[in-house]
Amino acid sequence: MSNAQYMSWAKQHTVSLAVFLLVLLYALIVPLVMDAGTPSFSNALQPPSAKHIFGTDHFGFDLFVRSAESLRVSLMVGAFSALFATALGVMVGLIAATTGGRIDRIIMRINDAVNSIPHLILSVVIVALFRGSLLAIVISIALTHWSPVARIVRSSVLAVRTSGYVEASYAAGATSGWVLRKHLAPAALGQAVVAMVMLMPHAVWHESALSFLGLGIQADEPSLGTLMDLAREDIIRGAWWALLFPATVLLATTLSGVSLARKRLARATTVPEPARVAPTVSDTIALTGMNISVDSAHLVQEASLTLVQGQVTGLIGASGSGKTTLGRSIVGIAPEGASISGHVELNGQRHDWDAATLGALRGNVVGFVPQSAAQSFTPVRRIGAQIQEVIDQHHSPATVADLLRRVHLNADVADMFPHQLSGGMAQRAAIAAALAGNPRFIIADEPTSALDPELTRDILTLLRSLADELGVGVLIISHDIEDLRELRLCDSIAVMNDGEIVATGNHDDVLIHPQHPFCIALLAALPSGGLHLEKEAENATR
Structure with missing residues (x-):
């Protein structure tokens, strides 16, 4: 106080x-x-007086x-x-x-x-x-x-x-x-x-x-x-x-x-403990046969997904299709009360899905960029101090200033509080925090959901540059299909519908020449989707 x-x-x-x-x-x-005196029945039950302000007891x-x-x-x-x-x-x-x-x-x-x-x-x-x-x-x-x-x-x-x-x-x-x-x-x-x-x-x-x-x-x-x-x-x-x-x-x-007591009397601080050392992995992380359900609701069914270092993988689909749930499972984050089965291939070895094993990958093997970038930071602490915590946890050689420059932010952003950042700045700061542990992979969960078109393209281009310049494997979970198609960012794309991965392939196979009925319908629902598919049909008949 x-x-x-x-x-x-x-x-x-x-x-x-x-x-x-x-x-x-x-x-x-x-x-x-003062002394209460000694027991004395002669002094018992005397009324209040100058000698005994409250009187005496019996x-x-x-x-x-x-x-x-x-x-x-x-x-x-x-x-x-x-x-x-x-x-x-x-x-x-x-x-x-x-x-x-x-x-x-x-x-x-x-x-x-x-x-x-x-x-x-x-x-x-x-x-x-x-x-x-x-x-x-x-x-x-x-x-x-x-x-x-x-x-x-x-x-x-x-x-x-x-x-x-x-x-x-x-x-x-x-x-x-x-x-x-x-x-x-x-x-x-x-x-x-x-x-x-x-x-x-x-x-x-x-x-x-x-x-x-x-x-x-x-x-x-x-x-x-x-x-x-x-x-x-x-x-x-x-x-x-x-x-x-x-x-x-x-x-x-x-x-x-x-x-x-009606007012808060104190605030407390804590001391962080050293982070657990994560196991090393190869240049790929592969999920196979993933099933995630809560009670009777099946969120993900028999899904398989592979991330490769130096490449960008897109995971697209309609809202509620299970994209975020599957992406978060890679770092061992599961919905409350979820029942999960499946396999994860790490370092060339196949393991059953285990939250503790995958949780050890977070930060220094897999970085995670949450959907609500501004809310990913503690609101009462400066950005630089929070990024520094991640650096210290993983004993990373990076500095806060280097990480901010990497995501095209000025060094003075480190002294700002989360509420002082614009949407684009907050998203870049969240990416910097994900890079602080020097990870090999980054999972970006709807990184452009609250941004305008120009900032959306800037953030997506930034993620592509991380794969090209740092050799980081990037998973972009998104429903901004139009931007992914126009920018041609992804080396591979997986499409989800009702918890299932219904199509996988390279950029052209999925976003230019779709074969699966759901992919065709998904692209047709885009503002330019119908026109795009009509042109493809015309070219195919010539």
């Missing part, structure tokens, strides 16, 4: 902040400078000091309970969000079950088994308050997990552990800190309720709830102060704490 943000926050919460600080100082200082202790000592105990129990509940909630939420599938569903059903049980009743059952145990009280509060934290953390992590910059990190070769520390954990940590601060006053109140019911901390080292429990009999005798002042301290503590 910056100084300006802190001052603004302090102004909005002046009263709550003042009350909370006074209560905290009261708990810390009063027991050090043991004869000074209630002003006794309340401060009890507040210490309540704050300690509340802090540890909130800490344990938050830690448990964060752990459960992260597991649910990162594993998904059946484990996620089971965890969420357990979460719902815990929420359905009244917290106080469950705590009473736990504490009754270990009556008077401070640890039992802390555990009972933690076990009844972790579920909201888990649900909040899960939602935050799922939102970040599916974001463009997280997928770009995976595509750049980041391991699951690195992504967890760099992106997912910070998303959880910010919510966790707020949740912990919010839980603390609630935990103080919860402990006080248990003690008020006679199930909490014993009278020798009481909490505020214990004092109020003892005061129940004193009220009948007319000693209203025995209940009023401990209750007032409890209310001041919890209400001011809740008010302050």
Whole structure:
């Protein structure tokens, strides 16, 4: 939190902040400078006076000091309970969000079950088994308050997990552990800190309720709830102060704490871990017999595709035909809950499709350019720093300035934030990030989907130049068939329809002289497609 943000926050919460600080100082200082006295029935239940500001309890202790000592105990129990509940909630939420599938569903059903049980009743059952145990009280509060934290953390992590910059990190070769520390954990940590601060006053109140019911901390080292429990009999005798002042301290503590906790109090940073070393491959990557389905929907069926270094391969088809799903499978990125089968040929050896094996190829063997270039970068960090991370992960000899020049961007782009880039600049920066690991292949997923015609041609020409000048194998996943045909960029082209590759061949075989009915229909649907096919038919009859 910056100084300006802190001052603004302090102004909005002046009263709550003042009350909370006074209560905290009261708990810390009063027991050090004042003595509650010794048990004395002659001093019992004396009303408030100059000598005893809050009066005395039925043991004869000074209630002003006794309340401060009890507040210490309540704050300690509340802090540890909130800490344990938050830690448990964060752990459960992260597991649910990162594993998904059946484990996620089971965890969420357990979460719902815990929420359905009244917290106080469950705590009473736990504490009754270990009556008077401070640890039992802390555990009972933690076990009844972790579920909201888990649900909040899960939602935050799922939102970040599916974001463009997280997928770009995976595509750049980041391991699951690195992504967890760099992106997912910070998303959880910010919510966790707020949740912990919010839980603390609630935990103080919860402990006080248990003690008020006679199930909490014993009278020798009481909490505020214990004092109020003892005061129940004193009220009948007319000693209203025995209940009023401990209750007032409890209310001041919890209400001011809740008010302050409504604002985010901290942000966290993480340290990346070294990237995993990927296996080497030959000059080709070949997928054969790929089948990808989610539930009963078949996204890809018996698809085969080969990428060759120094060549550009086009993967075209209508929207929803499975192009992106197949392309992402090359780097081990699969849809949530997908069932996948097929084979991958790497380094001349055939392997069954395995997300871990292919995931190790990301970044330093296969670079990935996501469809939403601007969203592939973390929005709050500069472009150069994010590209440098990829370089460091793969120990690449490249520099940020060299990579930016390679994609025709000025070096000062490194100091810009993603929102400062135009669509074309963002796409070039995403290509630079894909090159940062010095890969042998690049997969560009719809790299021109949000660009105007001129920028579209520039980006496609840039990808062709990478194949020619760097010897990189490029896969262009696109539905911009018109541009691919006119620019003659591709050495080979595969056409997908309803999850199947229905045609493969060189540029002319697929885009100039199509034989497959779907290819003919696809080209005919283009603005110039019908005219183009008519001319081909005329030439064929001459």
